[in-house]
Amino acid sequence: MTEALLAGRVALVTGAAQGIGKAIAEDFVRHGAKIVVADPGTSIDGSGADPKLVDGVATALGANAAAFADSIAAPSAAAAAVELAVKRFGGLDIVVNNAAILRDAFVFKLEPRDWEAVIRVNLTGAALVTAAATPVLRENAKANRGGTPYGWGRIVNIGSTAGLYGNFGQASYASAKAGLMGLTRVTALDMARSGITANLVTPFAATRVTESIKPANDGQAQYKARAMKVAAKHVANLIAFLCSPAAQKISGQIFGVRGREVFLFQQPRPVARIVNESGDWTVDALASAVQSEFAPKFTELATDLEAFNSEPIV
Ligand SMILES: NC(=O)c1ccc[n+]([C@@H]2O[C@H](COP(=O)([O-])OP(=O)(O)OC[C@H]3O[C@@H](n4cnc5c(N)ncnc54)[C@H](O)[C@@H]3O)[C@@H](O)[C@H]2O)c1
Numbered sequence: 001m002t003e004a005l006l007a008g009r010v011a012l013v014t015g016a017a018q019g020i021g022k023a024i025a026e027d028f029v030r031h032g033a034k035i036v037v038a039d040p041g042t043s044i045d046g047s048g049a050d051p052k053l054v055d056g057v058a059t060a061l062g063a064n065a066a067a068f069a070d071s072i073a074a075p076s077a078a079a080a081a082v083e084l085a086v087k088r089f090g091g092l093d094i095v096v097n098n099a100a101i102l103r104d105a106f107v108f109k110l111e112p113r114d115w116e117a118v119i120r121v122n123l124t125g126a127a128l129v130t131a132a133a134t135p136v137l138r139e140n141a142k143a144n145r146g147g148t149p150y151g152w153g154r155i156v157n158i159g160s161t162a163g164l165y166g167n168f169g170q171a172s173y174a175s176a177k178a179g180l181m182g183l184t185r186v187t188a189l190d191m192a193r194s195g196i197t198a199n200l201v202t203p204f205a206a207t208r209v210t211e212s213i214k215p216a217n218d219g220q221a222q223y224k225a226r227a228m229k230v231a232a233k234h235v236a237n238l239i240a241f242l243c244s245p246a247a248q249k250i251s252g253q254i255f256g257v258r259g260r261e262v263f264l265f266q267q268p269r270p271v272a273r274i275v276n277e278s279g280d281w282t283v284d285a286l287a288s289a290v291q292s293e294f295a296p297k298f299t300e301l302a303t304d305l306e307a308f309n310s311e312p313i314v
Contacts, residue, residue, distance in 0.1 A: 003032070004031050004032025005031040005032065005240060005244050006028060006031040006032050006033035006094075006240065006243060006244065007031075007032035007033075008032070008093075008146055008152075009028075009032075009033045009034070009093040009094055009146070009152055009243070010033065010034045010035070010036075010085050010086075010089040010090065010091050010092050010093050010094070011025075011028050011033045011034070011035045011036070011085075011092075011093065011094035011095070011096065011243070012035070012036045012038060012081055012082065012085050012092060012094070012095050012096070012129070012133065013025050013028070013035060013036070013037060013038065013095075013096040013098055014038045014039065014072045014081075014096065014097055014098050014099035014125065014126075014129060015038070015039050015098040015099030015100060016035075016037040016038060016039050016054070016057065016096075016098065017037060017039035017041055017053040017054040017056075017057045018039075018041075018053065018057075018207070018208065019205070019207035019208060019209065019232060020098060020158065020203055020205050020207060020232045020235050020236070021037075021039065021096070021098040021099070021158075022037075022057055022232075023205070023231075023232035023233050023235060023236040024096055024098065024235065024236045024239050025037050025057065025061065025065065026061065026236070027233070027236035027237065027239070027240050028094070028236075028240065028243075029061045029062070029064050029065060031240055033064070033093075033094065034064045034065070034088075034089040035061065035064065035065050035066070036065075036066050036067075036068050036081060036084050036085045036088070036089075037054055037057050037058045037061070037065055037066070037067050037068065038054070038068040038069075038070075038072050038081045038099070039053065039054040039057075039068075039069070039099070040054070040069050040070060040071045041053035041054055041069070042071075042101065044101065044102050044208065044209055044212055045101055045102060045103050045117075046101035046103070046117050046118075046121055049069075049071075051067075051069035054067040054068070054069050055067045055069070066084055066085075066088045066089070068080070068081045068084055071121070071125070072099055072121075072125045072128065072129050073099075073120045073121045073124060073125035073128065074128070075128050075131075075132075077128075078125070078128035078129045078131070078132040079132045081129065081132070082129070082132040082133050082136060086136060091136070091140065091145060092133055092136045092137065092140075093137070093140065093145070093146070093152040093153060093154065094152075094153075094154045094155075094156075094243050095129060095130065095133045095137075095154070095155045095156070096155075096156045096157075096158065096239060097125070097126035097129055097130065097155070097156070097157045097158060097180070098158040099121055099122070099125055099126075100121060100122045100158070100160075100173075100176075100177075101117065101118055101121045101122065102118070102170075102173050102209065103115075103117060103118050103172060103173075104169040104170050104172075104173065105169055105171070105172075106168070106169050106171075107169075107171045110171055110172070114172060115171070115172045118172035118173055118176055119172060119175065119176050119179075121176075122173065122176035122177065122179075122180070123175075123176040123177075123179040123180060123183070126157055126180060126183060127183055130155060130183065130187055133155070134155075134187070134190075134191060134196070137153040137155075137191070137194065137196050138191075138194050138196075140152065140153060141153060141194035141195055141196060142194075149195065150194070150195050151195060151245055151248045153191065153194060153195060153196030153197070154196065154197055154198075154242065154243040154247075155184075155187055155191070155196065155197065155198040155199075156198075156199055156200075156201055156239050156242055156243065157180045157183060157184045157187075157198070157199070157200045157201070158180075158200075158201055158202075158203060159177045159180045159181065159184075159200045159201065159202045159254070160173070160174070160177040160202050160203075160304070161202045161204075161256065161304035161307065161308060162174040162177055162303075162304050163175075163176070163177025163178040163179075163180065163181065163202070164177075164178070164181075164202065164254070164265060164304065165302065165303055165304035165307055166303060166304070167303040167304050167305060168303060177202075180200055181200055181254065181267075184198050184199060184200040184252065184254075185198075185252050185267075188251040188252035189252070191251075192251065195248070197242070197247065197248070197249075197250060197251035198251055198252065199242055199250060199251060199252070199253050199254070199255060200253070200254045200255070201235065201238060201239060201242070201254075201255045201256070201257060202254065202255070202256040202257075202263075202265070203232075203235040203256070203257055203258075204227060204230050204235075204256070204257065204258035204259070204308065204312065205227075205230050205231065205232035205234070205235050206227060206228045206229065206230055206231065206232070207232065210224065210227045210228055211228070213227070219305075219306070219309065220305065222309065223305050223308075223309050226309070226310075226311060226312055227312075229259070229312055229314050230258055230259045230312050230314055231259070231314065234257055234258070234259050234260065234314075235257050238255060238257045238262055242255075254267060258308065258312050258313075259312045259313050259314035260313045260314060261312065261313050271297050272293055272294050272297050274289045274290070274293050274294070276289075
């Protein structure tokens, strides 16, 4: 019998009591990993808590899963979640920062309290868990946990195409998700010497969030109907691959997954350059050069919903 893909690994998955996180947790256990399922069981906007949810998921997964019901968006809780993995299962190898909430509002109606709540869970939470977990992962690397050469350390951040394209009314959510792009790149750089990878995955899947979309027009209604066909298992499968030995050298990348389609995203790099060789730019000269050299290469102001409003392949 061949060894299970993630045999011996311990994973911490945040926001894993439902939706995409739950699919990842189930897949990890199926692949032989032990897992901490971290989720306070909030509503989509982050309010309320239902610890029974995460207890139920961990119980259903059996002895290889442990429930953690505090919000990971506080330094002490992030550290406690990591500690639970180490104490219960003897280590930590994989972190999936999946927890997220949504508080949408047009930018001209942005409420500071909502902005802060979204940034705290979606971006700060991921940073806190990463900060708590990476010292453990570095120690693993030094000790060659899992064998020589060390190859078990993985961090996967769950982003969103909203963070890459933008979407109406999603200033806080898109900003947090765009922030994860920076966090992923820096984590990949900081952990490269230890052989620990960090990647960003922008998923599409039918979850309570997709279900909650209230279409404002026919286009959005069509988007929702298509999105509801996409199972979360495909996201879990891509992440299992990224955490497997085959992905040891893949780091700092941005992937997307929608059913059986898997995307690799370009990352922002200069696409054009103008230089004034004779002195400082005047505004008039800049206007003319930007129009002729940059304008043909400007990025279209399209939302992610518009960009991905094609029939998913499921
Ligand atoms: N569903 C999609 O199509 C889609 C699209 C783009 C991005 N995403 C991203 O995928 C991830 C999962 O989304 P989903 O659709 O499964 O959402 P979901 O609402 O079904 O699940 C999110 C989970 O995160 C948990 N959570 C909230 N605050 C938390 C906290 N402070 N600590 C720990 N857990 C917390 C919630 O209780 C919930 O169980 C999110 O990062 C989301 O932004 C999803």
